[in-house]
Amino acid sequence: METLRHIVLFVHLVGFAVLFGAWAVQAFGGKREIVKLMHIGVTIAAVAGLALAAPWGLPDGVEMNYAKIGTKLVILLIIGAFLGIGQARQRKSGQVPTALFWGIGLLTLVNAGIAVIW
Template identity: 50%
Template sequence: MHIVGFAITFGAWVAEAAAGRFRTTRVMDYGLLASLLTGLALAAPWPAGVDLNYPKIGVKLVILVVIGGLLGMGNARQRRTGEAVPRGLFAAVGVLTFAAAAVAVLW
């Protein structure tokens, strides 16, 4: 489910990029929320004595917070102006989402 959350966020990002709209959507927010909640569940030391990879958890949490901030800024800008978000901000959401999924799978 953790990877699915990132896939939802990235899939919504790809759909918006393919349509040329460069907007953040609620689906991206929901995917990010799913990634956060499942990540917290995975990071909890359920059985006693399990060694967790704290550097990986820290890196993923920082990436997740940055993505959340970018999505929040994009949503606020869209509500205020009604226009699409800047391309740099939009691209950063996609790159960071892909990076978070890559860290989850490869590290």
């Protein structure tokens, strides 16, 4: 069961890698727009994160860190909101607001860092 939990953790990190990779390509490729791959990455990270938040496969005596789970969930919801708002503005005006775009990348790094370090 612990092996399955590690696989789900790996998938969670892959979700952040997909999101950040798609963001980085757009950030340093010159267009700075929100693409479908970013939505796929955040969805993978969210689903795997919710699976990790369930109390299964933990060794005896290990307790869940609910502060970490809550913090990561709030950041993930903000990233999702930034993606949705940014894509709506992109459709309307043809470009994503700069603060929203860079916020997506920064918050993705913060969330992945929390997953690994905390």
